Amino acid sequence: MAVTIRDVARASGVHISTVSRTFSAPHLVNPETRSRVLATAEQLGYRPNRAARALITGRTHNIGLIVADIANPFFPPLIKAAETHARRRDYHVFVADTDEDPIVESDLVQALAKQVDGILLCSPRMSDDQIEQLRREVPLVVVNRLITGLPAVVMDVGQGAREAVRHLLGLGHRHLVYLAGPRGSWTNREIRRAAGATARTAGADLTVLGPNQPVEQAGAAAAEAVLATGATAVLAYNDLMAIGLLQALQDRGVDVPGQVSIVGIDDIAYSGLVRPRLTTVANPTAAAGRTAVDMLLQQGDDGATGQVTLRTDLIIRNSTGPGPYAPAVAIAAEVAAHVKE
Amino acid sequence: MAVTIRDVARASGVHISTVSRTFSAPHLVNPETRSRVLATAEQLGYRPNRAARALITGRTHNIGLIVADIANPFFPPLIKAAETHARRRDYHVFVADTDEDPIVESDLVQALAKQVDGILLCSPRMSDDQIEQLRREVPLVVVNRLITGLPAVVMDVGQGAREAVRHLLGLGHRHLVYLAGPRGSWTNREIRRAAGATARTAGADLTVLGPNQPVEQAGAAAAEAVLATGATAVLAYNDLMAIGLLQALQDRGVDVPGQVSIVGIDDIAYSGLVRPRLTTVANPTAAAGRTAVDMLLQQGDDGATGQVTLRTDLIIRNSTGPGPYAPAVAIAAEVAAHVKE
DNA sequence: CTCCATTCGGCAAACGTTTGCAACAGCTTA
DNA sequence: TAAGCTGTTGCAAACGTTTGCCGAATGGAG
Known part of the structure; x- marks a missing residue:
């Protein structure tokens, strides 16, 4: 035929x-x-016929891309960039979704292992041990997680969190909440640690609420708990939760940023669409996707296992404002920053 | 090894x-x-080894899934459902993104043709002829487009558009705008035709603005043009554009739904997050993904080329309100509907 | 005790490529 | 003029499966 x-x-x-x-x-x-x-x-x-070619060369020219949840708007730009980049190098991409479940994640890697030349594991929820185990079956590049000895590309979310907390402290907030993400997330631990350390150094309080599923419902559900802490500023694990919280607070008649300031993380497309526009930490997801593909494809040549850190950027919009301890000078400076933006 | x-x-x-x-x-x-x-x-x-198996059986147990833009929140739920459903049937899914470009689309189908057992073509931008051509190279199921002789699953967006227009007419709007989608979109033509016919039958005006890229920037950019028509209600090709328009109008001090009512289409996750919440037409995207996979996999058995139509639902939220010609009765009824919701 | 049917497992040929090896021609070099 | 090189091509063995065919073993019926 x-x-x-x-x-x-x-x-x-x-x-x-x-x-x-x-x-x-x-x-x-x-x-x-x-x-x-x-x-x-x-x-x-x-x-x-790629199957015949794969059979003899041992290289399928396929790569696997595993994410926690395709419907989480954090991932599509990464997937898109990775896929386009891979295609340019004559590779095709299998995309799979784990539904935030570490078991499904592991099964998926195993199932894909033999029919791809390598796998991009994005924001894995498995334990480090499990990942190292799988590494022996198939070349892996991990995105958004640092494991010694494993090639990885991470976004420096710790730095972003520090900047975000400093921004809030500068505005005169002294009691913050970190609305935590899912258990098993490296990113979550990084943010928590960085935010906690920065707040502590400045003598401010940081209450951690969580863990939570990284979806807007969880953000909304946390509204009462946030108010109960008496905090005046919130850093959320991601924009989805930040937006959920924002809307829930508004629905309760709480003014944002008048009474409570909110900072998200990721800068997903919709963070600029809500009102007030969300102050957030922008992640270079597309660059991460491309870099990860490159690292995976180079991996065959040498055994070098680089670990790349991509910088993040605090984007100040309108969901953050002066806190109760704001000195006039700080307020003026921050207001100026707002105006410029 | x-x-x-x-x-x-x-x-x-x-x-x-x-x-x-x-x-x-x-x-x-x-x-x-x-x-x-x-x-x-x-x-x-x-x-x-699936490659060896594929070589001899001629079946790769892979399917291709081609969408216009992964980052468009309309697609992820469809991709997710299709991928999960396919995996359950021991199939893996290649996902590819055409960037809304018909040329890339065609190339992609050709490239994928030999290494998959079939392709799901979602919201294609190619001409019917091109698609029929490709059909000869690889089994195809088309999503969101009806071409005689080709298996397809479509969401009955025409019905949704009719309902939406009737809803607006019932609220007392007599001059509507249809904010059109991209050239080459079957869905776009369907909406336009259905909305136009419904409006005309009721003796109302419907001005078409477009074509436009189906992104929020296009919606925002259309704000002036919409106001210039003097229309009091807008139906947008999708929620992204509706939200863009909504925000742009609000930024200009136009009250929604006080001065202008807006209806979107798709019911993406974020349409419930903006304020006012968006009235929109919900599409059963997940069901479409699953159905399409089933049709593709059955296609091998018989040659039956079904065409499945999935129903859509108007979801009335808060971005639509009474128009200038609203009889008190109609207003009361619609207000009651709002309250119930 | 023979015959037949049935179940099970081995044999070997395919599937469409890639690739080390060898063959050959036409050169150049000594 | 012989030896050696270079560039081009053919040959055939692999890669890891599936599957039609055939023979062996088993068990029941007559």
Whole structure:
């Protein structure tokens, strides 16, 4: 049915190995022969069979991309960038979704292992041990998690959290809440640690509420708890939760940022669409996707296991405002910053 | 390196064909032998090589899923449902993104054709002819487009548009705008036709603005044009554009729904997060993804090319309100509907 | 005790490539 | 002129499965 290398060989009067070389090692075949073969191949509509090629070379030219939840708007830009970048290098991408479940995650890696050349594990919820285990079965690049000895690309969310907390402290807030993310998230631990340390150093309080599922319902559900702490500023694990909280507070008649300031993380597309626009920490997700693909594809060559950290940026919008201890100077400065933006 | 069927055969003292049958035709092998083989396979960590299997059976157990833009929140739920459903049937899913470009779309189908058993083409931007052409190279199921002779699953967006327009007419609006979507979109044509017909029948005006890229920037950019028409109600191609328009109007001091009512389409997760919450037409995207996968996988058996239409639902929230011609009765009824919701 | 049917398992040929090896031609170099 | 090199091509063995065919073993019926 399908046209194979053999048909092309017959039609152009050469041996199949010459046709094969025309595609996989062009410099080994006479330019004249090559163009003749290419012409007949084109005419016959020949496409190399990747399964057959994979069988003998051991390389599938596929990569797996595993994320916690495709519907979480944090991931699509990463997926998109990774897929486009991979395609440019003649690789195709399997995308799979674990529903935030570490078990599904592990199963998925195992199932994919044999039919891909490597896997991008994004924001895994498994334990470090499990991941190191899987690393032995298939090349892995981990995104948003640092495990010694494993290639990784992380966004420096600790730095972002520090900046965010400093911003809030500068505005005169002295009692903060960290609305935590899911158990098992490295990012969550990083934020918590960085935010906690920064607040403590400045002599401010930081109450941690969580863990929570990283969805807006969880943010909304936390509204009462946040108010009960008496805190005047909240840093949320991600924008989804921040937005959920924001709306829930507004629905209760709490003014944001008048009474409570909110900072999110991720800068998903919708963080600029809510009112007030969300102050948040922007993550370079697209760059992370591309970098991860590159690292995975290079991994075969040497055994180098780099760990790349991408910087993050605090984006000050309108969900943060002066707190109860704001000196006039700080307020003026922050107001100026707002105006500029 | 990897453990093959041959290793399992040797270790369990049977021929490789017996091992093969243990996995692909268990009823042909003695239960006792079978369990012995399974045990050693398990112990050795054997995983069948799908490339080899694909080579001989001609079925890759992969399917392709092509969407216009992964970052458009309309798609992730569909992708997620399709992927989960396919995995349950032992299929893996290649996801690819065309960036709303018909050329990329066609290239992508061709590239994927040989390494998948079929392709789900979601909201294609190609011409019908092109799609029919590709249909000859690879089994296809088209989502959100109706082409005679091609298996398809569509969401009945025409019905949704009719309901939406009737809702607006009932509120006393007599001059509407349809904020159109991208050229090449079947959905766009359907909405336009249905909305136009419904408005015309009721003796109301419907001005079409577009085509537009289906993103919120386009919605925002259309704010002036919408106001210039003097219309009091807008139906947008999708929620993204509706939200963009909503925010742009609010930024200009226009009250929604006081001065202008807005209806979106899709019911993406964020349409309930903006204020006012968006009235919109909900699409059963997850069901569409599952149905499409089923149709694709059944396609091999018979040649039946069904066309499934899934119903849509108008969800009345707070972005629509009484128009200038609203009879008191109608207003009361609609207000009651609001309250109930 | 023979015959037949049934169940089970082995044999080997495929599937469409890649690739090490060898063959050959036409050169250059000594 | 012989030896050696280079560039181009053919040959055939692999890669890990599936599957049609055949023979062996088993058990029941006559």
